[in-house]
Amino acid sequence: MQATLSTSGDIIARIQQLVPPGSPEPQEPKLVEELNSLTQALIREYQASGRLQDDPFNEAWTRSLYLYEADVRSLLRGKSVMVTGGEGYVGSRLIDKLVELGVNRIISVDNARVSTCSNMAPISGKTPNTVLYAADVRDIAALRRIFEAEKPAIVFHLAAIRIPGLAEKIVLETVSSNIFGSQNIIQLCEEYDVEQCVFSSTGKASRYWTAEVYAATKKVNEWLFAHAAQTGNVRYSMVRFTHMLNNSSMCEQIDSKVFANRPVNIHAPERYVVGQNVGEAVHLLLNSLLFAEPKRLRFILVRNLGWPTESLEVALYKILKSGKNLPIYFQGIPPGYEEPFFLGQVDWDDPTEINTLVNALEIENSSAISSSGDIIISETVPFSAYTLMEQLFHLKPLCTDPSLPEVEIKRQLSEVVRKVAVTTFLHASPKRGLQILKWGINLKQYERGEFCLEPHRPFIELVVQSLSNRLDLDTLKECRISTQEFMRLLAALNTFPSIHNDVVRMQSIVSQSRTREQFNVDKVACL
Structure with a gap:
């Protein structure tokens, strides 16, 4: 061998x-x-x-994030705080920290015990000032009773279907919980004069477009909270998490196979993830209270995530540490994990600051580093709230029709994201759109046959269709793209029939330039 x-x-x-x-x-x-x-x-x-x-995730396990503890303590003093998803891994650790910070009253709302509870009465938590309610965020009547009884001043909204693979199998529950459950939380925060609400999102929502159910629901949620921030009275903020090591479904699956002495399956070789630990997550949530601003949805994330870790290396390390002679095999990439990384997603103007949890549109719109140096502060980009609400109006009835195949709900969810995403690019500058296109196509590798555009077609179509009517020669100059390079770029784009007309419109820019240059040459010759 x-x-x-x-x-x-x-x-x-x-x-x-x-x-x-x-x-x-x-x-x-x-x-x-x-x-x-x-x-x-x-x-x-x-x-x-x-x-x-060593453990491939060692850096992520040992990393810490600064907590502005004195300011957080001051803000929380005398307040009642609600945590949805409070019996989950991150939620329960957040509650532990809130207890440590001396919060007056802590209210957990979680669906973990809903099926076994016969009434709405809360049970006691670990401390006298902590209560645990069994309620589903989809049940607005149950939520309203809790808000009425507790009158929280601050809400951390963590409740969600969080595993991408599971979300693809229970599409209806994921959409109704993650999107319409969040709408319930927003509505009640406004009704009961909540001061601040922090939403827990995911780095997957930084994609410009996605058809994956989990990522799409989180992206829609970000728009919902941004709209609420702009139109409501509550001060909203948000955090973006990445792969949470403490309750990693990938690591749990590998560990269970090793424990059972069974072959270890992973999706595929050369699949990478970035990880963070629960301590970072809790500090992000608490710090988010301080970075919130009225009428804007600001979000924060870990700045220094380190190098991505290969899932194959994680599996091999766990087998090696076990001392067992176990095989690995590649099961294939399941739904929920299929979409490839689009190079135009990140801002390549400063490669030393690339972070996959914040996209190039967001960096252009608003980006700063915290005084502690370990947090990126950004803001959701402008979009059409009318388009969002119109699309959700079409999505919601699908979630109440038990005879409808879940694939139809997924299709409509993807359409919601696509149509709203178009409006985000229309709000962005043509310069940024062209930069994203240039970065995403990776022209040199494409021309050498080392890069395939087809997996990235939805992203490319989205950018081109929003850009074709707004591009001019000045934009090319701003992006330092010569007419020759631009024509090569258009030749690559012309492989997609769906954007042929857009490519023709963009080709006219070069034609106009050449006509103008020839006119100037002829004019000089006449003189």
Whole structure:
């Protein structure tokens, strides 16, 4: 084997040949034996390159985030604080910190015990000033009774279906919980004169467009909270989390397979994630109270997330640490995790500050670094609230029709995101749109045949369709794009029939330029 499989790439290719993506868990003894041998060879290859010496997530596990504790304590003093999703992992840790900070009264609202509770009476939490209500955020009547009884001054809204793969399997529950449950929270915050509300979002919502259910619901929520901030009386703010290590579904799945002595499945090679720990998450939520401003939805996130970590390396490390001889195989990328990273999502003007949790439109719109140096502060970009509400008006009835296939709800959700996303690009400057297009297409690699545009087609269409009528020669000059480079860019775009007319319009810019140049040449010749 070593003579023919001399690199990690060769070993991975052989594993994929033995167990093609989409195959069931391998069980045939000879197959498992060969996979074991290949996995051990892969571990040795990784070790030879200096990897697997420590937990691949070690930096993320040990990282800390500054908490403006004195200011947070002052803001929370004498207040009652509600946490939706308070019995979840992050919510319960947030409540522990609120207790530590001396909050007057803490109210948890969670659906964890809804099916077993016969009444709305709360139960006591860990401390005398903490109460736990069993209620679903989709049940506005139940929520209203809690708001009426408790009159919270501050609300942290964490309740959500949070696992992308699960969201694809329970589309109706995810949409109704994540979107319409959030609408209930916003409505009651306004009705009961809540002072501040903090929403917990995800870095996946930084995508310009997404059809993945979890990411799409969070993106719609960001627009809902932005609209509420602009039109309501409550001061809203937001945080964006990334892969939470303390309750990582990926790590839990790998650990369970190792514990059960079963083959370890991961999605695919060369799949990367950035991680953060729950301490950072709690401090982000609390600091968000301080960065909130009236009539704007500001959000914060961890600035220094470190290098992305390969899921394959995580699996190999866990197998190595277990001391067991277990095989890995690649199951294929399931729904909820399929969308590739679009290079135009991040701002390449300053590569040293690239952060995948904030997109290039948001960086242009508003971006700052906290005085502590470890937090990025940004703001949601302008969009059409009318388009958002119109699209949600069409989505909501679908969630009340039990006969409707869930794929139709997902399709309409994707359409909501697409139509509102178009308006965000129409609000952005043509210069930024052209920069995003240039960064996203990666022209040199494309022309060498090393980069495929098709996986990024929805993003490219979105940018081009919002840009084609607003582009001019001055924009090209601002972006330092020559007419030759621009024509090469358009040639790449012309591979998509859906934007052919837009490409033709943009080609006219160059034609006008050449006509003008020829006119000037002829004029000089006549003189």
